[in-house]
């Protein structure tokens with residue numbers, strides 16, 4: 091049933107590992123897979139079904155037999171190899187921010203804008219891991235009324251930075267509890283038992299690059315250049331899953347029951363909203379799950395055209411690997427690849 095050759099670049103990383111596990115869950119044949127990582131991992135064996143896959147290093151001929159190349163490494167690597175993959179005849183599905191804002195490259199969440207895939211020229215980008223859940227909720231609620239202004243504050247886990255940051259949080263936590271000295275290599279501050287409003291580089295307008303990714307990517311996905319968005323992105327000492335507190339101002343008044351109904355019926359979104367029984371999304375109860383979870387849904391105290399809500403998603407799944415896999419599925423269903 092499966093016939094497409096898939097190459098995974100960054101197969102040993104935080105996202106690549108989850109991506110490979112999702113293929114394994116589908117029993118995707120190992121004979122159709124090739125895995126790549128850095129020189130450090132060359133020859134390393136990754137368990138896969140009842141077999142294993144051996145990490146290779148990229149060279150000019152690496153992608154000649156690939157139908158799809160999933161790149162989940164770094165922006166620099168995506169920039170340096172995407173062209174090679176496209177010239178080799180493959181479709182690139184890229185996790186990095188390298189091409190997300192390029193006019194030539196669709197930036198896709200299949201539940202929202204799968205039609206944009208029809209314009210692909212060999213590369214498709216997946217959005218930032220906090221952009222995806224926000225754009226899904228906005229895309230869903232647009233049916234009620236047109237959003238005109240959005241304010242979001244995020245609480246982002248360390249796996250969003252990659253596997254080195256996961257190790258740093260674990261090691262630092264143990265060191266601090268044991269009263270030992272500790273270093274921070276990945277982040278500018280201690281991350282264990284701390285948090286900081288700083289993700290990625292400062293931009294000339296005072297926002298960080300992560301905040302601007304959320305703003306610009308959401309506008310592109312929703313085809314809403316006019317949508318006003320403000321974001322504050324915060325790194326928190328959580329291993330997996332990103333959370334955000336969002337206020338959405340609509341053109342018209344909105345009704346709470348209609349918002350709940352729309353969110354409940356939207357594919358890929360699950361409402362968990364029963365505060366009396368301590369039920370709402372948390373990073374722990376979202377980890378390993380595919381859905382974008384929404385809770386604490388309420389009307390603003392002062393304005394009946396403003397909704398407040400709380401969104402949590404597994405950044406490694408819908409924020410990255412799952413969205414990439416859904417793009418792969420959509421492109422096949424839409425006959426965009428042979």
Ligand SMILES: NC(=O)c1ccc[n+]([C@@H]2O[C@H](COP(=O)([O-])OP(=O)(O)OC[C@H]3O[C@@H](n4cnc5c(N)ncnc54)[C@H](OP(=O)(O)O)[C@@H]3O)[C@@H](O)[C@H]2O)c1
Nearest residue numbers: 100102103104105127128131162163185186250252253410
């Ligand atoms: N983490 C998330 O939640 C998330 C969400 C959305 C998008 N993304 C994007 O996905 C990408 C990967 O993120 P991650 O969190 O998985 O990072 P990560 O854990 O640091 O993994 C990086 C991967 O890239 C590989 N790599 C490094 N240098 C390489 C080279 N020269 N050639 C080939 N492979 C190389 C690494 O291999 P070694 O093991 O050999 O070093 C590793 O497999 C990034 O672009 C990130 O922005 C991440």
